[in-house]
Amino acid sequence: MVQPAKASAPFDPESPVRLHPAVALRDESFGALAYHYDNRRLVFLKSKALVELVVDLEHHGCARTAAAAHVEPHEVDAYVAALARLYDAGVIDGR
Amino acid sequence: MGADGSLRDRFEHGLDAPICLTWELTWACNLACVHCLSSSGRRDPAELTTSEARALIDEFAALQVFYVNLGGGEPTIRSDFFELLDYAVERRVGVKFSTNGTRITRERARRLASMDYVDVQVSVDGATREVNDAVRGTGSYDAALSAMHELSDAGFGRFKISVVMTRANVTQLDRFESLAARFGAQLRLTRLRPSGRGVDTYESLRPSAAQNRALYDWLLEHPDTLTGDSFFHLSAFGEPLDGLNLCGAGRVVCLVDPIGDVYACPFAIHDQFRAGSIRTDGGFTSVWRDSTLFADLRRPGSAGACASCGSWDACRGGCMAAKFFTGMPLDGPDPECVHGHGATGKVAAVRLRPRARDDHSSALVAATRTT
Numbered sequence: 001m002v003q004p005a006k007a008s009a010p011f012d013p014e015s016p017v018r019l020h021p022a023v024a025l026r027d028e029s030f031g032a033l034a035y036h037y038d039n040r041r042l043v044f045l046k047s048k049a050l051v052e053l054v055v056d057l058e059h060h061g062c063a064r065t066a067a068a069a070h071v072e073p074h075e076v077d078a079y080v081a082a083l084a085r086l087y088d089a090g091v092i093d094g095r
Numbered sequence: 096m097g098a099d100g101s102l103r104d105r106f107e108h109g110l111d112a113p114i115c116l117t118w119e120l121t122w123a124c125n126l127a128c129v130h131c132l133s134s135s136g137r138r139d140p141a142e143l144t145t146s147e148a149r150a151l152i153d154e155f156a157a158l159q160v161f162y163v164n165l166g167g168g169e170p171t172i173r174s175d176f177f178e179l180l181d182y183a184v185e186r187r188v189g190v191k192f193s194t195n196g197t198r199i200t201r202e203r204a205r206r207l208a209s210m211d212y213v214d215v216q217v218s219v220d221g222a223t224r225e226v227n228d229a230v231r232g233t234g235s236y237d238a239a240l241s242a243m244h245e246l247s248d249a250g251f252g253r254f255k256i257s258v259v260m261t262r263a264n265v266t267q268l269d270r271f272e273s274l275a276a277r278f279g280a281q282l283r284l285t286r287l288r289p290s291g292r293g294v295d296t297y298e299s300l301r302p303s304a305a306q307n308r309a310l311y312d313w314l315l316e317h318p319d320t321l322t323g324d325s326f327f328h329l330s331a332f333g334e335p336l337d338g339l340n341l342c343g344a345g346r347v348v349c350l351v352d353p354i355g356d357v358y359a360c361p362f363a364i365h366d367q368f369r370a371g372s373i374r375t376d377g378g379f380t381s382v383w384r385d386s387t388l389f390a391d392l393r394r395p396g397s398a399g400a401c402a403s404c405g406s407w408d409a410c411r412g413g414c415m416a417a418k419f420f421t422g423m424p425l426d427g428p429d430p431e432c433v434h435g436h437g438a439t440g441k442v443a444a445v446r447l448r449p450r451a452r453d454d455h456s457s458a459l460v461a462a463t464r465t466t
Binding site: 024026028029030033035037040042044046 | 110111112161187189214
């Protein structure tokens with residue numbers, strides 16, 4: 001059966017997050033395809049750096065510090081915004 | 096699922112593995128829909144065996160094809176249907192299968208409800224018995240509704256109701272929406288193609304130009320409706336519809352037929368779009384990566400007769416299969432071009448239409464077609 005989308009708290013870049021356990025990533029030249037086996041959504045990650053960041057999220061205290069560890073300072077806001085979109089799609093969630 | 100232009104360009108050059116694909120498990124069918132894409136009816140003795148089907152699923156798993164669309168024919172007629180479903184799901188190859196509903200008993204609905212990674216899509220082509228049964232046959236509306244009740248009662252959750260848009264049912268969009276809401280289901284609308292038996296019925300069933308406009312407006316107002324990206328030719332009306340808005344044939348999607356032949360897409364079942372066989376060409380992966388047909392489809396095409404049209408970026412000339420089966424040039428406009436460029440001649444009426452390679456219709460089907 002198809003799991004209904006879970007209602008969750010709004011994305012907080014200062015909170016700990018992780019790649020959702022029901023999400024599989026497939027590497028592509030542009031980044032990766034992410035498929036969520038629970039909500040059946042397909043999402044495109046459009047940079048390699050974003051893929052590496054998403055996989056590494058669980059090793060950081062929050063989304064923002066994870067982004068800061070992976071990309072240049074001037075890119076952090078853009079990557080945090082990308083993480084917010086992935087959070088809304090259920091690709092990443094709170095831990 | 097949205098995508099910007101750069102991603103679309105990337106997809107046009109093809110991926111190392113399909114994003115998803117359609118696998119028609121059998122040509123056997125207990126219905127005889129007049130628009131059947133695969134001209135189904137009778138099973139072919141050469142259809143893939145259970146072990147061949149398992150090996151194919153193994154390949155999909157290795158390629159990380161996240162899900163496959165199983166169809167037919169009526170896929171549940173295969174005696175190993177549930178076995179293959181279990182096999183795929185265990186390997187994290189999700190399955191979405193299309194069914195006419197006739198075989199979704201209470202017991203099977205419960206079994207489906209207990210499985211992970213399985214989606215069910217019940218086909219119905221009218222929100223009323225009369226409109227549906229004219230296309231899908233007497234009794235098919237009641238059977239589909241019965242399947243919906245069973246899935247709902249079994250707690251399956253959000254199954255899908257799949258509708259092919261025709262001249263007779265495009266006026267029932269709100270009623271389809273209500274039908275889906277009644278069962279907590281999700282509505283999926285797809286385009287009628289002049290493929291399979293649809294070659295013969297496309298002219299009489301396809302929506303009019305005004306209906307296509309109304310459909311486009313409705314889709315913009317109902318962005319949660321699934322469409323399998325099948326109305327991207329209508330994006331030329333203005334604001335693009337949700338989706339990739341490109342022809343994915345041989346680039347990000349393909350079709351595997353019941354005997355293991357691989358085609359560019361489910362709507363292009365013809366020798367001209369046959370990439371190879373999983374039996375004789377080294378397996379699915381080899382066909383996907385090495386076929387000369389797919390290499391051709393992944394080369395940037397010219398806009399042809401559409402080059403001077405301001406909507407080229409929106410619709411990219413529309414559906415390859417729709418053009419092919421109506422005898423139109425592949426680098427020209429879609430027969431349902433919203434600017435009317437596809438209707439400069441009388442579509443299909445005077446053109447020599449290519450026929451599909453195989454017709455699996457049963458005698459019953461042939462009789463139905465003539466009425």
